[in-house]
Amino acid sequence: MTQQGVRWTADQVLALAPDAASREAAGRLATAGPWSEVGSTDGGTVWGVCRGGGGGPYRTVVDVADASGPTCTCGCPSLRYPCKHALGLLLLWTGGDGAVPEGEPPAWAERWVTGRREDAEAAAGAETAETGAAGTEVAAGTAGDASGSVSRTRDPVAARRRAERRAERITAGATELEQRLADLLRGGLAEAEQTGYAWWEETAARMVDAQAPGLASRVRELGSTASSGPDWPVRLLEECALLHLLDQGWLRRDRLPEDLAATVRTRVGLSATADGPAVRDQWLILAQYDSVDARLTTRRVWLYGTETGRTALLLSYGAAGRAPELTLPVGLSLDAELSTYPGGGRRRAALGKRFAPPAPVEIRPKGVTPSQALARYGRALRDDPWLESVPVTLEQVVPVPDGDSWQLADASGETALPLTPAFGNRAGLWRLVALSGGVPVQVFGECGHRGFTPLTAWPAGPGQAVSLN
Incomplete structure (x- = not known):
């Protein structure tokens, strides 16, 4: 049992998994057969010894009462975190069937938990002292600076000069990109099909040289759009227009409103500081999912303030092949402070001081209708024209088929949102359909120009959140 006296659900555990393979492997280890010496405490520690196929047995300990989120250790050599044994x-x-009885932890489990908590307290104290001495902190704000580390500027004059030199390089890169886009459109989109991916990759490399990773990422997306299926010229032209708009936004950033200028700086790849005031709330953990490319794993965690009604996004990063360390169980709430980053909408936030471990909560986010969700996305585009989607909770909707695809219709059947094609191919669709059973449910997800991507759902009556990832 946790400190709050409520055991986690299987969905909340599986939401911690770094990938589908880990979820599948964890399911095979969720029986008493492979385990021995298992136990738990009401303070939130779970331990056990698992038979291993390689160098086992593996001693595994999980601390679910850590204020920063569940932490674990295991003797296995896996690079995934949490590993399949911890999951x-x-x-x-x-399961709550007595398979993991309560008791006193063995010495090896107690040593790890005690050491882990002492190290966390010492690190928190050192960070507080260091922050006060250093003064200004600049936090990594985009995937272009994916380490998630914090750099401290001790010489403001030197820092300003570095920023000016980088801005000059980005300006040169944006100017070159404008010329390349003009040449592409002058020659016709049919030529884009013939040039192949090498031209786009070479252009992206030029943007990397200009220290504009955001521009480089968008150029690579353009390369994958060409010849990518029906109507690709329309989609390529739309994306070229958005990239042109971003270029022009950077070249004319001094004329833009401050929030829009901050959005442009973030979109081209400049880091920013979470300069908004710290807001303490009971943050409901709405969803958590990872996106992976050849260089980076990006974890997105959506939170909802049960008192403020605000929705916030936490981003964390891991090198290719490694999951980010930030892990928060979907459906619980976190008593913590958040500070927002600059930019239109101010959704992105940094996680500050945490006052207690994640705890169960009965509150759900407020919902809207499908038509209101579309209106919300339209308004958000005024602040950030490059926005792919906005977080939305739909109230009283039913998943219904629509030809070869699916949509979420409101209870009256008058309005509906199409589901994104990618979600239609996931197992999460059938979990959502089974949860609904034709009855209206509440669904949180991301609403954008490609449709609605469900991430979490709640049943019509009382019940826990169900992750759809």
Whole structure:
């Protein structure tokens, strides 16, 4: 049992998994057969020894009462975090059938938990002292600076000169990109099909040289759009127009309103500081999912302030092949402070001081109709024209088929939102359909120009959040 006296659900455990393979492997370890010496405490520690196929057995300990989120250790050599043994142990623990009895932890588990908490307290104290001495902190704000580390500027004059030199390089890169786009459109989009991906990759490399990783990322997306299926010329022209708009926004940033200028700086790849005031709330953990490319794993965590009614996004990063360390269980709430980053909408936030471990909560986010969700996305585009989607909770909707695809219709059947094609190919669709059973449910997800991507759902009556990732 946790400190709040409520055991986690299997969905909350599986939401911690770094990938589908880990979820599948954890399911095979969620029985008593592979485990021995298992136990738990009402303070939030779970432990056990798992038979291993390689160098096992593996001692596994999970601390679910850590204020920064669940942490774990395991003797296995896996690079995934949490590993399948930690996930399998938690799944066994969630069963509540006596398979993981309460008791006193063995010495090896107690040593790790005690050491882990002492290290966390020492690190928090050192960080507070260091921040006060250093003064200004600049936090990594985009995927272009994916380490998530914090750099401290001790010489403001030197920092300003570095920023000016980088701005000059980005300006040169944006000017060159404008010329390349003009040449592409002058020659006709049919030529884009013939040039192949190499031309786009070479252009992206030029943007990397100009220290504009945001521009480089968008150029690579253009390369993958050409010859990518029906109506690709329309989509390529639309994306070229958005890239042109971003270029022009950077070249004319001094004439833009401050929030829009901050959005442009972020979109081209400049880092920013979470300069908004710290806001303490009980933050409901709405959803967590990862996106992976050849260089980076990006984890997105959506939070909802149960008192403020604000929706916030946390981003964390891991090198290719490694999951980010920030892990928060969907459906619980976190008593913590958040500070927002600059830019239109101010959705992106930095996680500050945490006052307690994640805890169960009965509150759900407020919902809107499908038509209101579309209106919300339209308004958000005024602040950020490059926005792919906005977070939205739909109230009283039913998943219904629409030809070869699916949509979420409101209870009256008058309005509906199409689901994104990618979600239609996921197992999460069938979990959503089964949860609904033809009855209206509440669904949180991302609403954008490609449709609606469900991430979490709640049943019509009382019940826990169900992750759809």
